[in-house]
Amino acid sequence: MTVLRDFLATLYKMFAADLVMSLIALATVGICAAARGLVGAAALPYLLTAGVVVALTIAVLRGSRR
Amino acid sequence: MVTFATAAPIALAAFLASAVEVVEAFTIVLAVSIVRGVRPALIGTSAALALLVVAVALFGPLLAMVPIHGLQFVVGALLLVFGLGWLRKAVLRAGGALALHDETAAFEEETSSLRGAARSSAADWLAGVAAFKAVLLEGTEVVFIVLAVGARPGLLLPAAAGAAAACALVLAAGVALRAPLARVPENTLKFVVGSLLTGFGVFWCCESLGAAFPGGDWAILVLVPFFLFLAFALSRLVRSRVSAVAA
Numbered sequence: 491m492t493v494l495r496d497f498l499a500t501l502y503k504m505f506a507a508d509l510v511m512s513l514i515a516l517a518t519v520g521i522c523a524a525a526r527g528l529v530g531a532a533a534l535p536y537l538l539t540a541g542v543v544v545a546l547t548i549a550v551l552r553g554s555r556r
Numbered sequence: 557m558v559t560f561a562t563a564a565p566i567a568l569a570a571f572l573a574s575a576v577e578v579v580e581a582f583t584i585v586l587a588v589s590i591v592r593g594v595r596p597a598l599i600g601t602s603a604a605l606a607l608l609v610v611a612v613a614l615f616g617p618l619l620a621m622v623p624i625h626g627l628q629f630v631v632g633a634l635l636l637v638f639g640l641g642w643l644r645k646a647v648l649r650a651g652g653a654l655a656l657h658d659e660t661a662a663f664e665e666e667t668s669s670l671r672g673a674a675r676s677s678a679a680d681w682l683a684g685v686a687a688f689k690a691v692l693l694e695g696t697e698v699v700f701i702v703l704a705v706g707a708r709p710g711l712l713l714p715a716a717a718g719a720a721a722a723c724a725l726v727l728a729a730g731v732a733l734r735a736p737l738a739r740v741p742e743n744t745l746k747f748v749v750g751s752l753l754t755g756f757g758v759f760w761c762c763e764s765l766g767a768a769f770p771g772g773d774w775a776i777l778v779l780v781p782f783f784l785f786l787a788f789a790l791s792r793l794v795r796s797r798v799s800a801v802a803a
Binding site for chain 1: 632633641644645648689697765768769782
């Protein structure tokens with residue numbers, strides 16, 4: 491039972507150690523997918539990279555306050 | 557067609573990420589083998605490896621059935637989130653906001669925990685479970701990394717080769733030293749692996765959305781150093797914030 495619990499905890503840590511960061515990153519991917527027709531394919535790499543930079547920066551600033 | 561610009565970073569990412577995970581699993585297995593003997597360590601490790609092989613045998617063919625664009629989108633998003641997790645932890649550890657992972661301390665903690673249980677009749681069983689758990693949990697991350705970075709056609713082989721090389725190297729070093737591999741620069745590796753995984757995540761998400769970076773596959777060689785530079789810059793920021801709080 492503890493093995494299963496630790497296994498699930500590992501899966502959680504792999505993808506959601508900082509839930510806010512993961513959600514911002516995934517939201518950025520979603521926004522890029524939705525905005526593909528609106529902003530044009532050429533802008534997507536920069537939009538996605540910018541979103542990832544914001545997600546990491548927010549996560550680090552939140553983490554450094556704890 | 558798989559280019560060197562794609563295959564080399566894939567093999568490197570799998571090698572470095574697997575090295576970090578295998579070092580952590582090896583520490584626990586070594587503690588088990590020293591306190592309780594080689595038998596429970598080998599049984600626990602073999603059982604976990606068998607379970608991981610079954611998981612790969614089950615999920616590998618399933619992944620092959622998913623259309624490549626859909627798979628690349630999902631895997632890209634997962635790699636992105638997973639890579640960001642590694643980068644975040646590396647930055648916070650380098651900046652002093654989180655304690656660095658210490659293999660010697662982990663080894664001593666596991667050893668004393670196993671010695672505490674040594675008098676109970678189920679001590680061998682508990683030791684075997686400890687080895688099983690360590691290999692299964694760290695191995696899960698290795699399997700995910702290999703399957704994820706190797707998800708594009710032709711890339712599974714370099715990814716698997718990178719992971720296998722890391723396992724062989726860590727085991728050879730560990731068996732030779734018979735001590736925890738505390739001198740492996742784990743946090744530096746986390747910076748590099750986090751940057752690689754995040755770079756691949758961004759690149760593959762874009763590609764699956766029909767958007768291409770200028771330079772095609774070679775853009776990976778710009779994305780990875782970009783995230784590495786960003787992570788180092790953020791770690792300096794964290795260090796200054798931690799120092800300001802301590803002062």
